[in-house]
Amino acid sequence: MPTGIDQLKHIVVLMMENRSFDHMLGYLKAQDPRIDGVTGAETNPDTTGAPAPVKPLAQYQSQLQPDPGHHFEDVKIQLYGDPPGGPTMQGFVKAYFQKRQDVNHSREIMYCFAPEKVPVLTTLARKYCVFNRWFSSLPGPTIPNRAFAHFGTSFGKVDMDLFYLGEKYPTIYQRMLNENRTAKIYYYDQTLGMAFILQNQPQIFGTFSQFQADCQSGNLPDYSFIEPNYADHTGDNGAMLASDQHPDHNILAGEEFIASVYMSILNNEELWKGTMLLIVYDEHGGIYDHVEPPACTPDEFQDAATGFKFDRLGIRVPAVLVSPWIPEGTVIGTADDNFRKFDHASIPATVTRQFIGDFADRSPRELSADTFLDILSLPVVRDDYTGFETGKQALGAPQPQRQLSSLLQNEVETYSKIERHLPADQRTNIDVSKIQTEGDASAYIQQVMAKLNPQAAQTAR
Amino acid sequence: MAQESQPESELRLEAKDLAKDCSSFKTALACGQVLFTDHPLHIAVGGIAPGNGIAVGPALIYDWNANENWRLNFNADAVASNNGSWRAGVYLKALFASSKPVKVIHKRPDPTAKPKTETLFGPVPELNFYVQSISLNKLNYYGLGPFSSRQSLALYGMQETIVGGNGVYPIGKTGLALFGELNGRLVSLRGRHGDTSPSIEQLYTESSAPGLLKQPGYLQTGEGLRLNRDFGDHFSLQWSGTLQQFVATDSKYTFERWALDFSHSIPLYSRSTQRRAPASAAVGPDQSPAPFEESRHHTENLEGAFGLRVLLSESIVPSGHVEPFYFQPTLGGSDINGDRGLGSYADYRFRAPNLLLFHGSFEHSIWGPIGATIMADFGRVALNRADIGFDHFRHSYATGVTIRVGGFPQVWLLFAWGGGEGTHTTGYINPGLLGGSNRPSLF
Numbered sequence: 085m086p087t088g089i090d091q092l093k094h095i096v097v098l099m100m101e102n103r104s105f106d107h108m109l110g111y112l113k114a115q116d117p118r119i120d121g122v123t124g125a126e127t128n129p130d131t132t133g134a135p136a137p138v139k140p141l142a143q144y145q146s147q148l149q150p151d152p153g154h155h156f157e158d159v160k161i162q163l164y165g166d167p168p169g170g171p172t173m174q175g176f177v178k179a180y181f182q183k184r185q186d187v188n189h190s191r192e193i194m195y196c197f198a199p200e201k202v203p204v205l206t207t208l209a210r211k212y213c214v215f216n217r218w219f220s221s222l223p224g225p226t227i228p229n230r231a232f233a234h235f236g237t238s239f240g241k242v243d244m245d246l247f248y249l250g251e252k253y254p255t256i257y258q259r260m261l262n263e264n265r266t267a268k269i270y271y272y273d274q275t276l277g278m279a280f281i282l283q284n285q286p287q288i289f290g291t292f293s294q295f296q297a298d299c300q301s302g303n304l305p306d307y308s309f310i311e312p313n314y315a316d317h318t319g320d321n322g323a324m325l326a327s328d329q330h331p332d333h334n335i336l337a338g339e340e341f342i343a344s345v346y347m348s349i350l351n352n353e354e355l356w357k358g359t360m361l362l363i364v365y366d367e368h369g370g371i372y373d374h375v376e377p378p379a380c381t382p383d384e385f386q387d388a389a390t391g392f393k394f395d396r397l398g399i400r401v402p403a404v405l406v407s408p409w410i411p412e413g414t415v416i417g418t419a420d421d422n423f424r425k426f427d428h429a430s431i432p433a434t435v436t437r438q439f440i441g442d443f444a445d446r447s448p449r450e451l452s453a454d455t456f457l458d459i460l461s462l463p464v465v466r467d468d469y470t471g472f473e474t475g476k477q478a479l480g481a482p483q484p485q486r487q488l489s490s491l492l493q494n495e496v497e498t499y500s501k502i503e504r505h506l507p508a509d510q511r512t513n514i515d516v517s518k519i520q521t522e523g524d525a526s527a528y529i530q531q532v533m534a535k536l537n538p539q540a541a542q543t544a545r
Numbered sequence: 546m547a548q549e550s551q552p553e554s555e556l557r558l559e560a561k562d563l564a565k566d567c568s569s570f571k572t573a574l575a576c577g578q579v580l581f582t583d584h585p586l587h588i589a590v591g592g593i594a595p596g597n598g599i600a601v602g603p604a605l606i607y608d609w610n611a612n613e614n615w616r617l618n619f620n621a622d623a624v625a626s627n628n629g630s631w632r633a634g635v636y637l638k639a640l641f642a643s644s645k646p647v648k649v650i651h652k653r654p655d656p657t658a659k660p661k662t663e664t665l666f667g668p669v670p671e672l673n674f675y676v677q678s679i680s681l682n683k684l685n686y687y688g689l690g691p692f693s694s695r696q697s698l699a700l701y702g703m704q705e706t707i708v709g710g711n712g713v714y715p716i717g718k719t720g721l722a723l724f725g726e727l728n729g730r731l732v733s734l735r736g737r738h739g740d741t742s743p744s745i746e747q748l749y750t751e752s753s754a755p756g757l758l759k760q761p762g763y764l765q766t767g768e769g770l771r772l773n774r775d776f777g778d779h780f781s782l783q784w785s786g787t788l789q790q791f792v793a794t795d796s797k798y799t800f801e802r803w804a805l806d807f808s809h810s811i812p813l814y815s816r817s818t819q820r821r822a823p824a825s826a827a828v829g830p831d832q833s834p835a836p837f838e839e840s841r842h843h844t845e846n847l848e849g850a851f852g853l854r855v856l857l858s859e860s861i862v863p864s865g866h867v868e869p870f871y872f873q874p875t876l877g878g879s880d881i882n883g884d885r886g887l888g889s890y891a892d893y894r895f896r897a898p899n900l901l902l903f904h905g906s907f908e909h910s911i912w913g914p915i916g917a918t919i920m921a922d923f924g925r926v927a928l929n930r931a932d933i934g935f936d937h938f939r940h941s942y943a944t945g946v947t948i949r950v951g952g953f954p955q956v957w958l959l960f961a962w963g964g965g966e967g968t969h970t971t972g973y974i975n976p977g978l979l980g981g982s983n984r985p986s987l988f
Contacts, residue, residue, distance in 0.1 A: 146613060149609065150554055184552060185549035185554065186550075187548065203646050204647050210731055227586075261639050274951070275950070275951035277951065278951050285949055292775075316616060316640060318671060320666055320722070322670060322713050322715030323640045323713070324666075325642055325669055334616070334642045337649050340666035344663060344666060351885060469652070470647060471654070472648065504865065538582060
């Protein structure tokens with residue numbers, strides 16, 4: 085057994101909300117072609133028939149108003165088009181048009197984040213492990229997808245029904261407690277876990293500040309599931325922004341939350357060596373992704389209203405695995421590993437395998453789900469360091485004459501690769517090898533952005 | 546084809562939800578959800594002020610993120626209750642979010658440093674603007690001071706219009722925040738006739754109910770400092786100090802008020818995961834310990850906490866000035882804003898410019914989502930600041946059950962007694978679950 089698994093004492097899962105793989109990580113393909121992101125040539129037809137391309141123009145907030153559709157019927161359109169029958173993954177723009185009948189606005193469902201806009205998620209993905217094939221568990225909304233993370237099944241539900249009490253299979257938390265192990269759902273101040281668990285609440289629930297205290301003292305449970313803040317709300321000392329990244333919540337607040345979870349573990353060296361952190365999104369939120377969800381082992385449950393047998397996964401979501409026992413730049417789900425695929429049932433399956441062992445009382449979907457312990461494959465623990473701090477403290481005033489940092493150099497290269505996909509007459513023709521300062525880099529990136537989206541560049545001026 | 550705006554799209558989608566969910570009795574639950582919670586339009590239901598019934602009416606909520614920095618929430622409602630009271634208001638909340646990406650660092654911190662908590666997020670500045678008019682038909686007045694009699698109850702009605710705003714500016718991640726407010730207030734009083742109790746003007750005069758004859762306009766400003774800190778799972782506190790200036794169009798009614806509000810919570814059990822030595826570790830002299838048995842982790846399956854709140858509010862009324870009775874704080878049941886104190890007494894039972902309240906509570910999990918609680922209030926009001934002290938306290942006790950969600954109590958059902966003036970049965974929900982409110986205080 086690899087040393088990393090021998091050393092593994094804690095599994096931590098942070099589940100964010102409603103963003104697709106391509107939207108958050110797609111433009112990493114320019115940095116590492118093994119990552120199954122976007123080339124810039126992907127399109128979806130809008131309601132006029134014109135192709136709407138992917139663009140690295142996603143903003144922290146203000147573009148996805150109203151909330152894109154992500155219920156079962158919406159996802160059917162996104163997957164199979166409207167009317168159905170055409171090529172798959174071509175219905176996202178048309179589905180979003182149904183929410184707001186504005187053609188230009190509907191095309192923004194194709195927007196993806198430039199990697200430097202979301203440095204926490206993209207840096208962790210590059211430094212540790214990114215999954216090319218982690219899918220939501222069903223083509224539907226939040227609650228049944230989260231149920232898969234807690235139970236390994238949604239018991240035949242595809243809707244937002246909140247009642248999951250007295251179900252056939254126990255939650256992963258109850259399984260752990262029954263085996264004298266520890267497991268906790270740490271939440272910000274309102275939990276979706278209440279939908280699944282009423283008993284043993286003091287044992288199973290804790291707040292996020294408790295998670296941080298437990299990291300500091302080294303007393304993290306065997307298994308921790310972390311829920312972000314799901315809503316903006318007024319507090320006594322200012323407002324707290326939702327950090328779940330659900331559209332149209334602030335993406336940067338979510339980045340700061342992810343970084344806080346990671347840093348809380350990283351700052352305790354002993355804990356860091358014995359902990360594996362999975363950052364994953366519950367579902368795609370109606371936002372574009374180019375990979376068709378594959379078929380899977382049917383569940384024993386079926387949704388009566390739609391006849392869905394849970395024999396196909398939902399749309400792909402970002403998933404990043406972090407541990408000092410993972411080789412830098414690991415990409416899972418490539419031709420090398422025969423395109424291994426995962427979904428949220430892989431979470432209880434992996435936790436069960438690590439802490440409980442043989443356990444038969446599980447759904448067919450969980451029993452057939454792949455597990456991800458083997459990714460901790462290094463024989464010795466890594467000693468490199470990657471941390472985060474808030475932009476406000478670190479950025480300071482712009483210094484155009486400052487020498488290019490390696491991070492900014494990477495960004496310049498990313499934009500250069502993106503630019504190569506543009507028609508020849510739309511390229512900047514700037515030789516990026518001659519870019520030496522932050523000022524040069526800034527001017528170059530702005531020029532590429534202007535070529536990509538002249539209208540937005542005009543507005544910005 | 547004309548392109549649809551965001552408000553138009555939200556209205557169209559809501560109409561679609563309404564048609565889908567409210568066309569059949571089978572979908573009654575979903576229909577109720579659309580009618581009472583959906584955006585942008587829904588039916589608002591809630592208490593308007595103690596003693597004035599439950600108010601119902603249309604409400605409009607519209608969220609709009611203007612750009613990467615500003616998150617705006619518009620809220621408008623107009624509700625009326627069964628006793629003819631009403632409230633109409635338009636509210637705007639604006640939150641400011643940073644747009645500077647998180648910075649990646651590769652320099653390892655000092656390896657000898659103790660592990661520390663790293664929180665990269667924190668509270669953001671908040672601005673609230675409001676225009677609100679409220680008309681309340683039945684408010685209790687027992688006279689001023691701590692020794693007012695139940696038999697001296699008189700009733701009055703009041704309309705108050707408030708236009709202004711407030712802001713909270715957090716000081717980094719220290720837990721400290723600055724608070725400021727500015728508004729204009731117009732109040733008009735009226736008698737209430739036809740009840741078994743007399744109308745206010747039948748029992749009281751301008752000297753026994755200052756402000757009864759004349760209600761000037763006010764410019765009200767306020768400044769404050771707030772502190773909100775958690776100390777792991779051992780202790781948490783919420784402290785606030787505020788100073789308000791009420792400047793009247795008739796200077797005789799100008800006054801100031803300061804208030805200190807200290808709330809604390811002390812959990813009974815650690816919520817941390819603990820290492821517990823194996824049972825066989827404690828062995829006798831002739832026994833060998835099991836060498837390969839690891840220590841186990843465990844967490845308590847019990848939850849409970851003590852709470853303590855101290856509220857002190859005093860008015861600074863210059864010589865020759867008076868503070869209108871309708872702006873004076875009250876103890877008993879709930880005050881006009883719905884805040885509780887001395888729960889067994891009637892609403893608005895004790896009223897004076899100065900107030901001191903101690904509130905102690907204990908809550909504990911029992912089974913599943915059910916918990917039990919017991920509370921005690923000790924408090925008094927005083928006509929003069931010098932009279933505030935530890936004598937002549939009124940007391941009230943309460944006990945009841947709680948419904949716990951995610952390990953903490955969120956719903957309380959209470960029976961209150963004590964003080965010799967009867968009992969009160971009440972229930973309330975953690976306002977955080979309802980999304981909070983940015984309505985201005987009525988006093």
